[in-house]
Amino acid sequence: MDAAKRNGNPTLHGLWGFGLLALLFFLTLLAGGAVVANRHAAQRGIPSGLPAPIQDADVPSLCVNTALHALAPSLSPDRALDLIAEGGFQWVRQPFPWAQIEPAQGRYDWAVWDRIVEETTARGLRLIVVLERPPEWAGSPPSPADFARFAGAVAARYGDRVDYYQVWHNPNLQDGWGTVPHPAQYAELLRQAALAIRAADPDARILLGSLAPTVERGPENLSEVRFLEELYAAGAAPYFDIVTVQAYGFETGPEDRRVDEGVLNFSRSVLIREVLEAHGDDGKAIWASHFGWNSLRPEWSDVPSIWGTVDEATQAEYTVGALERARREWPWMGAMCLSHLQPDLSLPAPDTGTPDARRHWGFALVGPNGAPRPVYRAVAEWAHRPPTNDPGYWTPASGIATWEGGWELSELGADPGQEGTYTVTIPFWGTDFGLRVRRGNYRAYLYVTVDGEPANLLPRDEAGRAYVILTSPDYQPQEITIPVARNLAPGAHTAIVVAERGWDQWPLAGWSVGYHPDDRLYRCALLSLGALALTAAAGMVAIGRRMDRGKVGRAVTGAWARLSERARWAATLVVTGLLWAGAWMTWGLETGGGVFRRLGEGGGLAATLAAAALFYYSPWFLLTLVAGLALFSILLLRPDYGLALVAALAPFYTLPRPLLDRAFSMAEIVTLMTLASWGMRTLTSSPARGGGGPKGQGWGKDAVLALVVVALASTLQADFQRVAWRELRTTILEPVLFYLMLRTLPMGRRETWRVADFFVLGGVAVAGIGLVQYAMGVNLITAEGGLPRLRSVYGSPNNVGLYLGRVLPLLAAVLMLAQDRWRRLAYGLAALPVGAALVLSFSKGALLLGVPAALVTVGLLAGGRWRWATLALLLVLALALVPLMRLPRFASLFTTQEGTTFFRIRLWQGTVAMIRDHFWLGVGPDNFLYHYRSRYILPSAWQE
Template structure:
């Protein structure tokens, strides 16, 4: 094939793929319009029974009324829409005759039928034109008030007028939304004055596409009502979504299309107006089916046969029930029309003129129990008649409350994909045990432990608020069921009385879009592949290559100008900060000790200054010092890392000192990098992405992957605020330390200053812990442990356990530097004593043995390995008698059982979110608000799963787990190779640091089996310091011309 044709074909394929993708996306959006996927918002109006029918009950005598109402009820209808003719009821002003309607309302109530009262039809004394609205709306308001006052105990739904958007419904006058809005307001206020709980619907808006003349399209008329301020004066909108010539699955939605999906247009207009919580009713709908020998007037609603009419109507009911939780009742047109025998409205009738029921009526009778006998997708009150309560419950406007004594059980039938409760959650302990169809509910954690104080087993929901703050929300309790089939959910409440925890029920459905999603994905892959091929071969064509290079040159020219300006500014700032070199000279002349003192004093003034001015001056001076001596940035970061719980107020926020130093160090790094690129004496070109990729090591790539997935995880984090905080404080700012160590050349002394700062921090933590421990011994009865400034005993052990192996390695390996060696030995003993007082089992039994053991094995070889192994074995054997004397070291203690229960809950989280995990800092809220086992109720406030691998996975998903493992593999490959090389030719100090960092990381992994070793602020800085220093040592260990390890 001619290679010049390949890019053309590839681009044509890409264009076709893009068009196909757009077409499938359009189809998918059409599928989703109007549908609610999952549990609906709890602000939606409560769903009502959906089956209803229009019936001219006022035309029947008593016998016919009884007969027809019996048949209507037997068919399964819940609602009967009945016109209340104002002209018939009030023929003279103030003279009412309710006799016909009293009989209708009473007989309907006997059969548990609910009447929708349509108030319409002006008497001659109120309007000069028959069928027109009254000339004075106060007359109509008084009629509406009288109707509500008379029937308020029986009728709950009123509809104001019928088809005011077309001239035939407005007295053959042009439709007037402004005038109708006035009428609606008057009637609404009058009804609610005597019956505040009544539901007032707009008139049923006739389906039409006209936008000018005497008629106004239903959607345009509704929009005009909103524009004229009518929104507060109706509780729901009514449309007339006739099917016409297409079926219930005709999903075309357009102002120019008349079909059964027209209800969605009304709904979308309400959502646009901020009124989406109100329902949309169908006051008339259906498919017309006239007999084959029909000789009357032709149907204007299309035509179908009786069996298809039945199938289409049932299909529409099911679509509305599953997809439209915002829909009210769908009221069929009609039982029998109040019309002559030749009127085509008889094509809608469920009871023919000869009295026989149509196939549609028979089909509805067969399906009515399914449609009305379960909760379909929507929002329901706690006292819904379909919920069967057993035991001692209390009910109020707040919902249902559990009983303190005896059982509180409720059985709920539902027909959706998922069932939820509207829960009133707070800082209290309570559970709902849920089974569906006799099996533990899908989608909930399960417990099988008879040792707790609840005494139940199975699937359970924790009602404790995740953040301990009061909230009312829909919480799923059963998911993944076949929608459209009735399932029985059984709920058993435990604890939580006087909280009114059960505020209602929510049912959701799954909108099937998998086929569309797969098609979109495949087309996007095809399009992307075709584009890559096209661009690849386009580059081989000279004329296209010339155009491409010209465009790149223009872009590069602009980018070069921007970079030149930025570097010039950076150089200027650098000169200003260093006062033309004066500051570096002063610092250099003062020596290392003097510069350290300057920096320490500046940081101290910033932290302890009582005034804002002095604080800001100290902050500026600290920035100048760090710019002049960049190595002090990472040194101060590790020095201040453990004191993150002692923040410094600044303006209206509080920042820990380590965070301030990290941000200053990042700013220094950026400025110095830009200045280096603009240095005329030693020009340095910015690296290209290609250079960065090929020059980066596996450890670099692993760190970038870890940081990148942490940023991306914000997309799926439920609580974005806390996720952003953890991202900033435990990922991005500590990663500045790694960035600095990887890009700023350092001498051996600079690295040791950073480690010295870490050891000093450890000693300060130890002494602060001794003071705290002594105070607790004097003032506390019972268990006491060393917590120091870290807040908990385990956190103190985690931090100290990372440093002690470094001091041990310095003592054993670095015999050249006696001063640091013995100082480190003393510091190590101090920290070891503090470590013992923490009584942390993970630190003393796992972390410390692993860290010190590795150092000893590297130092002493095989004999040391045997000794370490024997010592570890002896330690664990001694735990048998020690556990009896000191319960804290009993491996079968309650605390260890809690740890196992925590891992069980974590695995359940990962089963529900295996790919993405929960996100940064989401564990605490998901655990205590949903996944905690009832038997573990005494420890609800756990923010991580106490295992390093589970922690990566649950926070950052499977990619985060891969990144965490990759960082470890890359680190240990570097560490082992570096230690081996330094064994033969390097100064002892470098080998001592290498082995110390290895021991520190070993403690990280061993203690991380049962605790948090990364996602804690101070430990995050120590982690990235360990990686960065090891990388520097590894680079120095590679001989000139040597090869780096291959990428993993």
């Protein structure tokens, strides 16, 4: 008694322990979720793999907003353009105010704008023309038709020198739109303007009106995220090619990674990218029409700033940091236009309090006195860094590369010639690298090194060279990005690509550079938390198994007692109905089965075979349906017949039965019919009556279950899903179902032997068909030296060797061990055509390895005199193989420099590389050939 008091209540201690472990388990899950969420927030906006091609993203990034028509007196347009060019800028975003170009309807004044276009393009700068500010006569917002005529006139005049047109500025603000912003109205103006511009300039690229950052949701101003969503709802997507944002930093620096509609910061652009992805429009780039930080000098302190303010050194640091972050992490971001060289002094001050030109001086790269500010010098230094391919997708036309060997370049990519060596050197900055290639039904290779070493994601040939195969898996033309290297140190790298063959195929379409921050700490944290969670879960299970389970029963009893009388009656009726249905199914099946058995084994089998034959050969759908129902009815009563029939029909999977618009093998159809019968019997039988539980519980069923789980996981990650799921169904799931039924159906000795007999019967049929074909000289394969090879119902003689190589050992085992004299005689006779067909298949694998190994195994297991008989038989077979070794097909067996042995060795080498790359789950069912011929086949083995 005293000891019990000292030790306390064991059950109470167990509950406390269980509760503490449960608390630890859930806290660990919460911590893991926090780690994952933090990583997601830190990497939001960074593509998970190699960047995909995005039109208009592979452009020079550095752009500046200008007002060349309204500069400060200290800065002339020519000097402004010189500063822009010297600073490394390649884009100029210039307003083309409608009110100044067409002050009266139909009367255009082009003089100022002609000079701007001429002087800008003469310096190699590219213009973004901003169409905005309607004249008084047009109203605000203007008529879409009037605006479209103006936009078309601009495109017609400058289309030979300008390709990028932006339709409006700040359409999501009341001051920008002229009234309460209305996405549908702007969508119509955009539509008509885009059609007019494209009609005048077919190469034009339309930029969506610059969306101002705001957290407001109306009515005066509307968040750019909501505005863009409503534009998609209004059907505006076809009428813009590029989305533009204003990526101001406001109060925080470029590393502020909060992405929230209620937060104004540099990361806000990610929200817009996610809207594009949500609408399946992620093939479009985002450009920053404005970005930067405001820095007011002391003499401008009387000018308030709605963007916050930083000192000039911080402004320069933040601006370069923003360019650097976008360069590393946002491959979907194209041109980034700094706000600005100098503010547009022609802008009037709105009555609403929106900042006027004077209040924009804090963003200026050049002060009112014409002198460059620190931010200009910092950006210029950044712009003049060594050229390289930043993270993103690049083409031979847009990327940085050195071409050697006379490559031909075009919009299609790069094409090597037929003679000589063709090499391209590609510098890049990032952690991952891939090549975008055009593959098809042709033989060619690209050999790739990164920093002087073979690319770490590619297979290697005998010389250790990493290579890309340009033959497509299904021989159909395809353009695909192939990962070449990953997990490189973040920084500068150099890839060298050497082309072998592939002329006139334009095999190199481009390359992709990826960047992913180091996540080793993240993975270690997740691994540690996972181990802790598993430990807590194991402890909960251990304590739970020792707890009093009787309390569970008492809880159920208490719950039943708390049910109302009506609920108890309903539950009783449901259970009673299920019992009656089960009883009917059981008695019905047993009665039907008894009637069918009175036909006798011969009659039952004859009826089964007749129904199956009629179902397979019937040319009429109605007769096929009737025969199928008859066959199903028979198998419903005698599922053991179904198992025997499957064993016989299994080798004839190449001769499917068309059903509607699909085709299925007879073995598959009979398996599913038998499964239905097995399922009904399993549901309606009880262990006491012999219907439950697999025979011989043990490791076998566990291994089969593991096979199914692994095969399913492998299928889910397969690249070629259609063939993977078909292969999973036909070679894993249905055979496993056959195995399950074979183990669990109550069958006696006669039924078990019937399955074996039908399996042998199927083998004899395969052999007989092949021997008849061989005698008639049809459906043969001609091997080395003109040797004809038997292939029966298969596409390759090796399939004959594989199948009959499994039938012959069973025949041998029965000959050695069976007690039934007539069965031994029948199996001995069956061995003659099976053995003959095996020999005439001339399958080296079967004749030299499979059959001898199987016979040795059977003989050793038989023991006694059969052991010596087997050894004698092997000696006879070895002597019989001597003449075979004189045939060209077998004589090349030991020649490793050419012939089939050479190619088999290369095949095994490629297979080892595939296993190394996909060790745990493989490439997926029926995916081997697709991966082998498109990635792992060695260049020296291409003929295979």
